[in-house]
Amino acid sequence: MLFATRCPVCDARGPAPCPACAAELRPAPALPPPPGLDRCAAVLIYAGTGRELVARLKYRNRRAPLDRLAAAMAERVLAEPDVVTWAPTTRSRWRRRGYDQAELLARAVARRLGRPCRRLLARLPGPAQTGLSLTQRRVAPVFRATTAPPPRVLVVDDVVTSGATLSAAARALRAAGAAEVDAVVAARTPLKRALVPADTPRSA
Ligand SMILES: [Zn+2]
Numbered sequence: 001m002l003f004a005t006r007c008p009v010c011d012a013r014g015p016a017p018c019p020a021c022a023a024e025l026r027p028a029p030a031l032p033p034p035p036g037l038d039r040c041a042a043v044l045i046y047a048g049t050g051r052e053l054v055a056r057l058k059y060r061n062r063r064a065p066l067d068r069l070a071a072a073m074a075e076r077v078l079a080e081p082d083v084v085t086w087a088p089t090t091r092s093r094w095r096r097r098g099y100d101q102a103e104l105l106a107r108a109v110a111r112r113l114g115r116p117c118r119r120l121l122a123r124l125p126g127p128a129q130t131g132l133s134l135t136q137r138r139v140a141p142v143f144r145a146t147t148a149p150p151p152r153v154l155v156v157d158d159v160v161t162s163g164a165t166l167s168a169a170a171r172a173l174r175a176a177g178a179a180e181v182d183a184v185v186a187a188r189t190p191l192k193r194a195l196v197p198a199d200t201p202r203s204a
Contacts, residue, residue, distance in 0.1 A: 008065050009052045016065045017053055024049040028188045034163025036170035037155075039182040041076035043069060046159050046187035054158055054187045057101065070108030073156070073184045077113060081182065082150035084110035085120040087143065087157050087169040105186060106156035113154075120153065120176075121169055122146045140164035145176030152180040160185045 007018035017025070026049075028042035044050035053065055086106035094100055103119075110117035124142040141164070155169050160183075170181040 008056045009049055016068070017049070021049050021053070025053070026050055031188070031191075033183070034160070034167045034170075036167045036174065036181065037163075037183050038180050039078055040160070040163070040166065040185070041073075041078070041183070042160060042185045042188040043072045043076060044187040046189045050187055057158070057186075066104060066108055069186050070105055071112055073105065073109050073186060074112035077109075077154060077182070077184055079152065079180065079182060080113070081115055081154035081180075082152045083120070084113065084115050084117045084154045084156060085149075085173075087141075087155055087165050088119070088121055088123045090123060091125075102157050105158060109154075109156050109184065115154075118147075120145055120147060120149050121172055140168045143169050143172040145172050148176055149173050149178040151178060153178045153182070155181060155183045157183065157185045158187070160188045 005016045006013055007016055007021055009017050009021040012018045012020075015022075026045040026047070028045050030041070033040035044054065046054060054069075057065060057069070084106050086100070086102035088094075089100045089102060107117045121143045122145075124144060153173050155166060155173070157166060160166060166183045166185075170178075170183075173181050
């Protein structure tokens, strides 16, 4: 079976995720968008099986569930954007992994929506959030737009915790001329655990 896939959560052969793990995924509730965004939708709660799924995608380069996640994300997009973009990760993280998970998701979501996907944001130098203390993590990243965006922009990200990253992305896009900024994310941390570092791998 050359093209057999495995469940990214439990490693069972077959669909990714397998039906048993898929049944344990919890849908994210609708919540008010972070400041600066018109709408923000999330697919999963970043806890339990959902956390495992997204974290493994993030840290182990398991891309099998990416298309399914992207399809579910695209379904939650309410307003058709002119362009899809992403909040780029830090340069050091990109070098370590060789890819930007948010970009992979953005490209897959854009394909589903039949909209163009373009890099619109650059992350200004700053510390990566992984491994930092809560105090350090409260320092939001800063982005600048690398080109003038069209009026309606959809920002894709993998996990939203405080919303500070999406707010910073929206600020940069609006400063460069975007009129509407929406976001769709694969997972959001449960509200009660919003202060638990979302980027911490469980066993990577
Ligand atoms: Zn499974």
